[in-house]
Amino acid sequence: MANVSFNRLSALRALIIDDMPGMRQNMRLHxxxxxMTRVDQAASxxxxxxxxxxxxxxxVLCDFNLNKETNGQHLLEYFRSRNLLAESTIFIMVTAxxxxxSVAAAVELKPDAYMLKPLTxxxxxxxxxxxxxxxxxxxxxxxxxARKDIPGAIAACDALLVSEPRWVxxxxxxxxxxxxxxxxxxxxxxxxxxxxxxxxDLVWARLGLAKCELIDGRHDxxxxxxxxxxxxxxxxxxxYDLLAQIATAVGNDQAVYDxxxxxxxxxxxxxxxxxxxxxxxxxxxxxxxxxxxxxxIHLSKSSMTGQASDLLSLAQVHVDAGEPELALKIxxxxxxRYVGSAVFKSSQAAxxxxxxxxxxxxxxxxxxxxxxxxxxxxxxxxxPDVVDTTSRVTQSVLLVSDQASRARGDNATLALAKAAFSxxxxxxxxxxxxxxxxxxxxxxxxxxxxxxVLYDTGNHALAVTLIDGAVDECLALVAEANALMRxxxxxxxxxxxxQALDGMxxxxxxxxxxxxIYLLWMSQKGVNRDYVARVTSYLTRLEKLMPxxxxxxxxxxxxxxxxNQNNNDTKPVPGSP
Amino acid sequence: xxxxxxxxxxxxxxxTLGMLESELRQMTAACERAEALPxxxxxxxxxxxxxxxxxxxxxxQAPSLRQRAVHAHATCLNLQDRLVxxxxxxxxxxxxxxxxxxxxPPEPFLHALLEQLQAASPGxxxxxxxxxxxxVAFFDENLIALALEAALRNALRFAHSRITVGCIQHPDYxxxxxxxxxxxxxxxxxxxxxxxxxxxxxxxxxxxxxxNDRTGAALLGNRxxxxxxxxxRLP
Numbered sequence: 001m002a003n004v005s006f007n008r009l010s011a012l013r014a015l016i017i018d019d020m021p022g023m024r025q026n027m028r029l030h031x032x033x034x035x036m037t038r039v040d041q042a043a044s045x046x047x048x049x050x051x052x053x054x055x056x057x058x059x060v061l062c063d064f065n066l067n068k069e070t071n072g073q074h075l076l077e078y079f080r081s082r083n084l085l086a087e088s089t090i091f092i093m094v095t096a097x098x099x100x101x102s103v104a105a106a107v108e109l110k111p112d113a114y115m116l117k118p119l120t121x122x123x124x125x126x127x128x129x130x131x132x133x134x135x136x137x138x139x140x141x142x143x144x145x146a147r148k149d150i151p152g153a154i155a156a157c158d159a160l161l162v163s164e165p166r167w168v169x170x171x172x173x174x175x176x177x178x179x180x181x182x183x184x185x186x187x188x189x190x191x192x193x194x195x196x197x198x199x200x201d202l203v204w205a206r207l208g209l210a211k212c213e214l215i216d217g218r219h220d221x222x223x224x225x226x227x228x229x230x231x232x233x234x235x236x237x238x239x240y241d242l243l244a245q246i247a248t249a250v251g252n253d254q255a256v257y258d259x260x261x262x263x264x265x266x267x268x269x270x271x272x273x274x275x276x277x278x279x280x281x282x283x284x285x286x287x288x289x290x291x292x293x294x295x296x297i298h299l300s301k302s303s304m305t306g307q308a309s310d311l312l313s314l315a316q317v318h319v320d321a322g323e324p325e326l327a328l329k330i331x332x333x334x335x336x337r338y339v340g341s342a343v344f345k346s347s348q349a350a351x352x353x354x355x356x357x358x359x360x361x362x363x364x365x366x367x368x369x370x371x372x373x374x375x376x377x378x379x380x381x382x383x384p385d386v387v388d389t390t391s392r393v394t395q396s397v398l399l400v401s402d403q404a405s406r407a408r409g410d411n412a413t414l415a416l417a418k419a420a421f422s423x424x425x426x427x428x429x430x431x432x433x434x435x436x437x438x439x440x441x442x443x444x445x446x447x448x449x450x451x452x453v454l455y456d457t458g459n460h461a462l463a464v465t466l467i468d469g470a471v472d473e474c475l476a477l478v479a480e481a482n483a484l485m486r487x488x489x490x491x492x493x494x495x496x497x498x499q500a501l502d503g504m505x506x507x508x509x510x511x512x513x514x515x516x517i518y519l520l521w522m523s524q525k526g527v528n529r530d531y532v533a534r535v536t537s538y539l540t541r542l543e544k545l546m547p548x549x550x551x552x553x554x555x556x557x558x559x560x561x562x563x564n565q566n567n568n569d570t571k572p573v574p575g576s577p
Numbered sequence: 578x579x580x581x582x583x584x585x586x587x588x589x590x591x592x593t594l595g596m597l598e599s600e601l602r603q604m605t606a607a608c609e610r611a612e613a614l615p616x617x618x619x620x621x622x623x624x625x626x627x628x629x630x631x632x633x634x635x636x637x638q639a640p641s642l643r644q645r646a647v648h649a650h651a652t653c654l655n656l657q658d659r660l661v662x663x664x665x666x667x668x669x670x671x672x673x674x675x676x677x678x679x680x681x682p683p684e685p686f687l688h689a690l691l692e693q694l695q696a697a698s699p700g701x702x703x704x705x706x707x708x709x710x711x712x713v714a715f716f717d718e719n720l721i722a723l724a725l726e727a728a729l730r731n732a733l734r735f736a737h738s739r740i741t742v743g744c745i746q747h748p749d750y751x752x753x754x755x756x757x758x759x760x761x762x763x764x765x766x767x768x769x770x771x772x773x774x775x776x777x778x779x780x781x782x783x784x785x786x787x788x789n790d791r792t793g794a795a796l797l798g799n800r801x802x803x804x805x806x807x808x809x810r811l812p
Contacts, residue, residue, distance in 0.1 A: 026599045033606070102675040118595055118657045121602075122696070127687030130682075165712035167681035199596070199680075199715050201788055235675075398775060408777075467779045 009128060010035025012175055014054070017041075017048045017075070017194035018063040018094075027094070028062055034128075045070040045078075059128065060085070062111075064095040064103075069301055074269055076107055081271070089143060089182040090131045094119060137164050139424035141174065148556045150178050169198060176208045178540045183550050185212040203229060203236050214246055222246050222266060237263050244279075251444070253283045263287070270300035270307070277313055282448060282519050286321040293317060308338040309411070315351040316415065318454060324355035346375035347412045350419035357422040369423045375415050408444055410436045414453050421457035430466055431455070437470040439547075445469065474504065480487075490521045504525050508545050511538045512552075527566040584667045591660045598657060600649040608643035651697035658726055662778045667725060673787035676717035683744040690722060691742060694729050699746050702734045704727070706743035714744065714751050716786060717812055722752070724782040725793070727775035728755045728807045733734070735759030735805060753809040761799040779809060788812040 014036055018024045031039050040055065042048035045066055052060075064072040071184045079085045093100060093114035100114055113127050116475045135142075137160065144153035157175040161168055172195045179188035190210050194203040206229045213222035223246050230239050240263035247255035255281035264272040277292035293314040299361050300306035311330050318327035331348055349372035356365035413436040420429035437450050447467060454463045477500040484493035497514040504510060515538040518531045539559070541553045640648070664665060684707060690701040725742070732740045737756035743754045757767045776795065783793030791812040 020592075024597050027596055029599050030600065033602075096591070099679040101719065105675055105677040114719070116661060116723070118598060118654070118661070119590075120654065120693065122689065122693045126685065126692075130685055133685075166682040169711075169713060201678075 007035065007199065009017075009125060010037070012036055012058040013038040013040075014059040015042060015051055015055075015057045016061050017042045017045075017066070017072070018061075018289070018297065019043055019066050020063075023063065026387050029547055030119055030121045030124055031061075034125050040410065049078070049084075051081060055090055056086060060091045061087060061089065062093055064093055064114075066101050067298060072111075073103055073267075074285060074299075075113055077271065080109060081554060087146070090128060090135075090137060092124075102235070103267065103565070106237050107234040108241070134167060134170070137167055138174075139172075145178075146551055147560075150553055150558075154178055169195065169202075172198075173204060174268055178206070180208065180211055180215065181550055181553070183215055201232070203233050205237055207236075207242060210242060214242070214249065219246055232254070235266055237266060240266075244275075248444075252503055253279065253448075257283050257285070257288070260313050261292075262553075264292070266293070266301060270310075273299060274307070274310060274313075277310075277317075281317065282445065282452075286317055287478070289317045290314065290321065297505050306335065308341065308344045310404055311338070312344070312347045312351060312411070312415065313350070314407050315348075315355075315378045319351060319354045319358060322358070324358040327351055327355040342375045343381035343412050346372050346379055346510070347373065347415045350371075350412075350415040353419035354415075354422045360421075365423050367393065369419050370426070373418055374420055376412070379412070409441060409566070411449070413439075414449055416510060417450075418453050418457060421459060426459070429453075429459075433462075433466050434470045435504075437467050438474060439506040440485055441471045441474040442506075442509050474500070474507060474509060481513060481517065485520070490517065490525075493517055494521070504540075506545065512555075515539060515555055515562075519555060519562065522562050523558075527563060532559070532563070580667055580671070584664060584671075587660050587667075591657065591664070592626055594653065594657050598650070598735055599655045599720060601653050603648065605643065605646040605650050608641075608646045612643050629666070644804050647697070647774065654697065658723070658730070662723060662727055662774060665720070666774070666778050666781055669781040674720065674781060675781075676720055676785050678715050678717055678786065679714055680713045681718045682712060683710055686718055686722075687725075690725055690729070694726070694733070698733050701733060701740055703740050703742070706735070706741050708743065709809065710743065711746040711751075714746060716751065717782075720782045720785065721809070721811075723754065724779040724809055727778050731760070731775050732757040732805065732807065737804075741742065747812065748778060749791075751811045753811075755807040756800055756804060758804045761777050761803060761805050762797065763799075779807075783802065783809055783811065786811045 014031055014037060014142075015029070015303040016027045020029065021043070022246070024043070027469070028039055034406045036059075040051055040057075041505035042051050048062070048403045062075060064495060066072060066075065070329070071301065072095075076093070076290070079091075083090065090113070091111045092109040093104075093319075094117060096112060096117050103379065104110055104114055112131050113219065114124065114427060115127060133454045140160065141155040142154045144156055146562070154175055157171050160171050161175075164171065173192050174194070176188050179185075179191060187468060192205040192208040192212070195202050195208075209220045210225035210229065213225060223243065226239050226242050226246070232514075240259045243259035244256045244263075247253075247259060257276070259274045260279050261274070264276045270281050270401055272293045276412075277289050280286075280288035280292055293310055297306065297314065315327040315330045318320060318324065318330070331352065334348070353365045353368035356362075356368055365474065408512070417429045417432035417436070420426070420432060433450050433453060437447055440446055451463050451466055454466065455462060481493045481496040481500070484490075484496060494517055496516070497510060498516065500510045501514060515535050517537075517559060518535045522528060522531055522535075538553060538558055542549065581677050608774045644695075665674070682706070687705055691705060695703045709741050730740070731739065739758045741754075741756045742754075743752075776797065779795035783795045788791040789812070793809065793811040796804050796808045796810065798808075
């Protein structure tokens with residue numbers, strides 16, 4: 001029996017990540033015993049990242065204790081946040097002691113399995129086999145999910161719930177998540193209640209019920225449910241994220257900050273500190289923002305998980321706090337890998353312009369601003385696809401971080417605007433602010449930050465005309481297009497939206513409206529190849545800008561149905577020319 | 578010696594032991610390959626013949642080199658498990674254990690555990706009682722594996738020929754059982770040779786499995802039909 005299973009394992013391509021050479025050798029021997037011949041080794045997180053970027057692995061064995069800055073959990077979150085691992089890659093955390101269980105019990109993003117040392121070939125084989133069996137069982141669901149056929153995937157869950165009692169808990173969890181993403185809270189509640197009937201202390205099911213309340217707009221009920229859950233499981237990180245999400249929904253920035261900083265205390269990590277820093281900056285708490293960004297830099301120091309945005313954020317905090325010397329000092333030791341990016345160089349020069357200007361060195365400030373403009377042009381700031389989506393923390397439905405990452409991407413434009421104001425180029429600054437807001441007028445965080453720039457630079461008066469003006473302009477365009485569509489003037493409506501998108505290519509609200517009108521047009525008048533290409537490109541961009549959005553996935557499905565319908569209709573009739 | 582220092586020392590020994598384990602594993606594999614070769618005189622017999630020790634040379638039941646390597650390897654694995662057990666106990670007393678309770682299908686989990694120990698104990702048959710076993714149960718599989726390994730090793734010391742492992746879901750607790758066909762408790766003279774570490778570890782792990790203010794328990798008793806019965810109850 002053992003030989004049969006080893007054959008399945010021997011085809012796997014594996015990566016071992018451990019800082020101790022003896023341990024790597026040991027794990028390699030175990031995998032060799034299972035017949036695996038394609039086994040790579042990484043001695044550090046950076047080496048592991050390079051290998052994962054280059055190769056596709058079926059199995060990753062990662063030691064939890066890697067080095068002072070990065071542990072296995074950080075690395076796993078880094079891989080998942082950048083989609084570096086395939087859905088089917090089995091990630092096994094290996095730990096020397098039982099202490100990892102306290103980490104595993106608290107985090108939302110878990111490895112597929114974690115195992116205690118000493119490992120043996122038999123133990124490894126059993127665990128990997130079980131993971132492979134699970135993948136096979138879940139295939140009907142995962143294939144439909146990959147095709148974005150969420151209703152189909154949910155139906156597949158129902159079938160498997162009957163035939164696979166062994167995996168019933170995981171199937172319920174996945175089904176609940178998909179229903180939530182579709183906004184079907186009534187069905188999601190049924191699923192979570194079913195799960196709780198199996199086991200009343202499943203934290204994710206309790207959290208799922210709280211998410212239903214949030215989606216249904218019952219913010220107080222959602223908050224109460226989460227607080228109750230936290231009394232029993234105060235370590236469960238995802239609960240704090242949900243609290244932050246609820247606080248975001250009601251516009252309470254202070255509560256967002258409180259929730260995020262509580263979670264960062266439980267499991268400190270660079271991405272968490274980054275979120276805390278952003279939240280502290282938004283509520284104007286510069287001391288906490290400085291600490292959080294310093295912490296993010298410290299935690300990811302000398303590692304590829306470090307981010308250029310941390311240096312820029314910290315520099316901005318120093319400038320705002322009246323410490324221009326400290327801001328300038330940051331840029332005396334920039335890691336070489338950031339220097340190649342024009343976006344970074346533009347933002348760096350923008351910070352320097354602000355700092356010099358605070359120091360009264362007008363000439364250096366002007367010079368730095370000119371440099372910032374130069375690199376901004378090179379980086380095509382404000383153009384699509386320069387948005388820094390990589391800094392998004394991997395929380396499946398964490399709205400806060402989605403908006404924060406977009407706001408951070410537009411930070412380069414805002415930093416440039418701030419620099420423009422600081423050297424007295426008010427008109428240029430105003431134009432940049434308007435551009436940033438138009439890129440995503442529905443992003444409350446971005447709009448808030450843009451307002452902040454105007455207040456900080458003494459341009460209160462501009463706030464109403466610029467920001468509200470930009471938002472109104474977007475809303476008016478969409479409203480106009482909708483009116484035209486209702487009057488059955490599809491072409492005119494589309495022209496209006498296309499025109500709007502020329503001016504604000506990354507505006508998700510306008511893009512959604514445009515995609516919807518194209519789809520409606522085709523559902524009534526038939527498939528137009530040019531329109532299909534346009535809708536596809538909008539949906540791809542939207543997917544990037546707002547991952548997991550329910551409207552976007554529904555449009556995907558609608559597009560596929562329309563195309564299928566069309567294929568059926570236009571099948572060549574036998575005998576026709 | 579204080580406990581913290583002991584933990585540091587154990588940790589250090591454990592790493593070296595890991596290296597030793599892998600060397601013994603390679604040695605076992607090398608012996609297996611050597612035995613598979615069509616050599617007329619087995620390696621072990623050859624070594625004994627060359628040593629000139631006739632008393633052993635005449636002994637037909639003498640363990641082969643492979644068997645000795647397998648035994649050494651098993652001893653090393655046992656030692657590693659004990660050290661992990663000690664570290665886990667140390668952690669339970671210093672910081673408390675925090676189990677990561679997840680849904681686990683008990684059958685493949687227990688099957689792998691038995692397969693692992695069966696290889697090292699050819700004299701006793703380890704079997705799984707799948708009767709009334711739930712398709713899925715909730716526990717920390719790493720911690721429960723440690724506890725059951727300790728219980729199984731203990732049972733192996735006393736079992737005559739058979740050990741049966743089961744898992745049953747009762748209305749308010751999950752029960753893992755290890756039943757052996759040995760003499761039972763309180764009958765063996767030398768039973769105090771046990772340090773009690775295994776049972777203490779099982780208790781600590783059971784207690785850590787807490788649910789709505791109820792904790793688990795590790796129990797040891799005699800079976801009516803003879804032999805000892807170990808039970809791990811989890812709420």
